[in-house]
Amino acid sequence: MDISTKTTAPPAPAEPPAAPLKTTRGATRPGDRIFLGLSRGSGILLLVIMAAIAAFLTYRASLVLSKNDGNFLTTFEWNANNTPPVFGIAVLAFGTVVSSVIAMVIAVPIAVGIALFITHYAPKKIGGAIAYVVDLLAAVPSIVYGLWGALFLVPHLTGFYSWLNDYFGWTHVLEWQGGAPRTLLAVGILLAIMILPIITNVSREVFRQAPLMHQEAALALGATRWEVIRMAVIPFGRSGVISASMLGLGRALGETMAVATVLSPSFEINASLLDPGGGTFAQNIAAKFSEATEQGRDALIASGLVLFVITLVVNGAARAIIARRKEYSGANA
Amino acid sequence: MSNATITPQGPAADSLSAARLPRWSPYAIAVGAVAAGCAIGLGAGLDSRIQWGLIAAVLFVLGTFGIATKVEGKRQAKDRVATSVVWVSFILAVVPLVSLIFETVSRGVKVLDVFFLTHSMGVVADYEPGGGIYHAIMGTLEQVGLATVISVPIGLLTAIYLVEYGRGKLAKAVTFFVDVMTGIPSIVAGLFILSFWILILGFSYSGFAGSMALSILMIPVVVRSTEEMLKLVPNELREASLALGVPKWRTILKVVLPTSIGGITTGVMLAIARIAGETAPVLLLVWGNPLINTDPFQGPQSSLPLYIYQQYQNSGGSPAAYDRAWAAALVLIAFIMILNLVARGIARWKAPKTGR
Numbered sequence: 001m002d003i004s005t006k007t008t009a010p011p012a013p014a015e016p017p018a019a020p021l022k023t024t025r026g027a028t029r030p031g032d033r034i035f036l037g038l039s040r041g042s043g044i045l046l047l048v049i050m051a052a053i054a055a056f057l058t059y060r061a062s063l064v065l066s067k068n069d070g071n072f073l074t075t076f077e078w079n080a081n082n083t084p085p086v087f088g089i090a091v092l093a094f095g096t097v098v099s100s101v102i103a104m105v106i107a108v109p110i111a112v113g114i115a116l117f118i119t120h121y122a123p124k125k126i127g128g129a130i131a132y133v134v135d136l137l138a139a140v141p142s143i144v145y146g147l148w149g150a151l152f153l154v155p156h157l158t159g160f161y162s163w164l165n166d167y168f169g170w171t172h173v174l175e176w177q178g179g180a181p182r183t184l185l186a187v188g189i190l191l192a193i194m195i196l197p198i199i200t201n202v203s204r205e206v207f208r209q210a211p212l213m214h215q216e217a218a219l220a221l222g223a224t225r226w227e228v229i230r231m232a233v234i235p236f237g238r239s240g241v242i243s244a245s246m247l248g249l250g251r252a253l254g255e256t257m258a259v260a261t262v263l264s265p266s267f268e269i270n271a272s273l274l275d276p277g278g279g280t281f282a283q284n285i286a287a288k289f290s291e292a293t294e295q296g297r298d299a300l301i302a303s304g305l306v307l308f309v310i311t312l313v314v315n316g317a318a319r320a321i322i323a324r325r326k327e328y329s330g331a332n333a
Numbered sequence: 334m335s336n337a338t339i340t341p342q343g344p345a346a347d348s349l350s351a352a353r354l355p356r357w358s359p360y361a362i363a364v365g366a367v368a369a370g371c372a373i374g375l376g377a378g379l380d381s382r383i384q385w386g387l388i389a390a391v392l393f394v395l396g397t398f399g400i401a402t403k404v405e406g407k408r409q410a411k412d413r414v415a416t417s418v419v420w421v422s423f424i425l426a427v428v429p430l431v432s433l434i435f436e437t438v439s440r441g442v443k444v445l446d447v448f449f450l451t452h453s454m455g456v457v458a459d460y461e462p463g464g465g466i467y468h469a470i471m472g473t474l475e476q477v478g479l480a481t482v483i484s485v486p487i488g489l490l491t492a493i494y495l496v497e498y499g500r501g502k503l504a505k506a507v508t509f510f511v512d513v514m515t516g517i518p519s520i521v522a523g524l525f526i527l528s529f530w531i532l533i534l535g536f537s538y539s540g541f542a543g544s545m546a547l548s549i550l551m552i553p554v555v556v557r558s559t560e561e562m563l564k565l566v567p568n569e570l571r572e573a574s575l576a577l578g579v580p581k582w583r584t585i586l587k588v589v590l591p592t593s594i595g596g597i598t599t600g601v602m603l604a605i606a607r608i609a610g611e612t613a614p615v616l617l618l619v620w621g622n623p624l625i626n627t628d629p630f631q632g633p634q635s636s637l638p639l640y641i642y643q644q645y646q647n648s649g650g651s652p653a654a655y656d657r658a659w660a661a662a663l664v665l666i667a668f669i670m671i672l673n674l675v676a677r678g679i680a681r682w683k684a685p686k687t688g689r
Contacts, residue, residue: 035582038490039490041490043490044507047510057521114419117419135673139606139673143612143638148433224411226414
C-alpha cells in the first residue's frame with residue numbers, strides 16, 4: 001500500500017486515494033473475514049492460554065495455601081499430604097537459585113569462549129561444522145542428560161569433590177563429608193553442560209553481526225586479535241550475551257528431569273555445596289508427585305506457580321533486552 | 334584475520350618487526366603442558382583424568398603467557414592467552430558432550446535389538462532382564478502426533494496473523510507472550526493441564542492430557558519459526574497476486590504459504606524434535622504404563638522419555654534396567670537426531686528457491 005501511494009502521488013494529496021481504499025477494505029469478502037477471524041482468534045487463544053495458566057495455578061494454589069500450617073515462604077518442610085498440611089518453599093528456592101547460579105558461573109564464560117571460537121578463531125569450515133554440532137546438542141533431551149549425569153558424571157565427580165575438599169574445605173562452602181556427590185554442585189555442573197548450547201547459539205549470532213568495519217579499522221591500527229575482540233566485538237555483543245545468559249538461566253531454573261535423577265534432595269539448607277541440602281522447585285514436583293494426595297498436588301501446584309512467576313520475569317527481562325537491542329541496531333543500519 | 338596477526342618471518346628480524354615466537358610454539362607448549370599435567374597427576378596420585386586435564390590446561394595458559402611476555406611483549410602475550418583460553422574453553426565443552434554421545438551409544442547397543450523394539454514390559458518386573466520399549470514408542474508417537482495436530486494449525490494461523498495482518502497492540506502483546514511462552518518450564522505446562530483437565534474437569538490420566546501440555550510447549554516454537562519464514566517471502570509476490578484481484582486469504586493460502594512451505598516444515602519438525610524428549614509433563618499427565626495401550630484418550634500410556642526415567646528410578650539400581658534405560662535413550666536420541674537432520678536437509682534443499 002505504501003509503495004502505491006508514494007509512486008502515484010509524491011506531493012501532499014495522499015488522502016483521496018486512501019479513502020476509497022479503506023471503503024473497499026471495509027466491505028471485505030466473506031472468505032477474508034473468516035480467515036482474519038481465524039488467525040486473529042488463534043493469536044487471542046495464545047493470550048487466553050497464558051492467562052489460564054496463571055489463573056488455574058493460582059486458583060488451585062489458593063485452595064491449599066489457606067490450610068497451610070507452616071509458612072509458605074520460610075518453612076523447611078514438605079509434608080503437604082498431612083492434615084493440616086505443613087510445607088514451605090524456602091529450601092526449594094535456595095536450591096533452585098544456587099544450582100542455577102553455579103550453572104551460570106560455569107556456562108557463561110565457556111559459552112562465550114565457544115561462540116568467539118566459532119566466529120573469530122576457528123577456520124570457517126570447522127566453525128560451521130562446530131556450530132552445526134552445537135545446534136544438534138541443543139536438541140538432546142534433558143532426560144538423557146539426566147541419565148548420563150546420574151550414571152556417568154556423578155561417579156566421576158568423587159575425585160573432584162575430594163580435591164575441592166582438600167584444598168578449599170576451609171571455606172566451608174566446599175567442605176565434603178564424603179557422601180555420594182549427588183548435591184547442588186553436581187547439579188550445577190550438569191545444568192551448565194545443558195545450557196551451554198543455547199547460550200552459545202545466541203551469543204554466536206550476536207558476535208557474527210558485529211560490524212566488520214570496526215574490526216578491520218582496529219586491525220589497521222595494529223590491534224591484536226584479542227584487542228579487536230575486546231574493542232569491537234564484545235561491546236557490540238554485550239547485551240546479546242546478557243540476554244542469552246538469561247535465556248539459559250530460565251532453562252536452568254525450570255529444568256526438571258536432569259535434576260530429579262542426579263540430586264538426592266534433603267529438606268535442610270547446608271552451607272556446603274558438596275553436602276546434601278536443598279532441592280529445586282521442578283525436582284520436588286517430579287519427586288513428590290506420585291505419592292501426593294489431591295491436597296498434596298495443590299501444594300506442588302503452588303510451588304509450580306512460584307517457579308512460573310520467576311521464569312516469566314527472567315524470560316521477560318531477557319526478551320526486553322533483545323527487543324531494545326533490535327530497535328537500536330535497526331536505527332543504526 | 335589470521336594473516337594480520339601472524340606476519341611472515343624472515344630469519345633476520347629488522348627494527349620494524351618485533352621478535353616473534355615460531356609458529357609451532359603453541360603446539361610445543363601444549364605438549365609440554367600435557368606432559369607436565371600427567372606427571373603431576375601421577376606424582377600426586379590423582380585418580381581422575383579430568384584433574385590431569387585441568388592441570389594441563391592451567392599450565393598451558395600460564396606457560397603461554399610467561400613465554401610470550403618474555404619474547405614478544407605484553408600485548409602479544411595477552412592475545413596468545415586469549416587464544417588459548419578460547420581453545421581451552423572449547424575443548425572443555427566438547428569433552429562432556431562427546432562423552433554423553435559415546436556413553437549413550439556404547440551402553441545403549443547392549444540390549445538394543447528387534448526383540449527390544451517389539452515387546453513391552455508387560456510380564457517383566459523392572460529389575461529383571463528382558464522386556465522392551467514397544468509400548469513406549471507407540472505412546473511417544475501418538476502423544477507427539479496429537480500435539481502436532483493441535484499445535485500446527487494454531488501456530489500457523491498465529492504466525493499468519495502476526496505477519497500478514499498484525500498491527501497495533503494485540504499483535505505486540507501476542508509477539509511478547511509467544512516469546513515468554515517459549516520459556517515456560519515444561520513442568521509448569523504439565524501442572525497447568527493437571528489443574529485444569531484432571532483436578533477441575535475430573536478426567537483421568539491419558540496420552541491426550543500429555544499431548545495438550547506438549548502442545549503448549551510446541552505452539553510458540555512453531556509460531557516463531559513460521560513467522561521468520563513468512564517474513565522471507567518477497568512482498569512482490571503478494572502484491573502481484575493482490576493486483577490480479579485475488580482475495581487476501583487466497584493469496585496467503587496459494588502464494589505465501591507454498592513459497593515458504595519448506596522452511597515451515599523445517600520449523601515444525603524441529604519443534605517435534607524438541608517436544609519428543611519432554612519428560613516432565615508426561616510424568617504428571619500420562620502416568621506411565623508397562624502394558625501396550627494404543628488408545629491415547631483412555632487410560633495411562635508410556636513414552637520413551639518417561640520409560641527412561643522410570644527404568645532409572647524404580648528399578649533399585651538393577652543393571653538390566655539401566656541397560657534398558659540406555660538403549661531407550663539411544664533410540665530417543667536417534668529419533669530426534671534423524672528429525673533434526675531431515676529438517677535441516679529440507680531447509681537446505683528448499684533454500685535456494687526463496688533466497689534467490
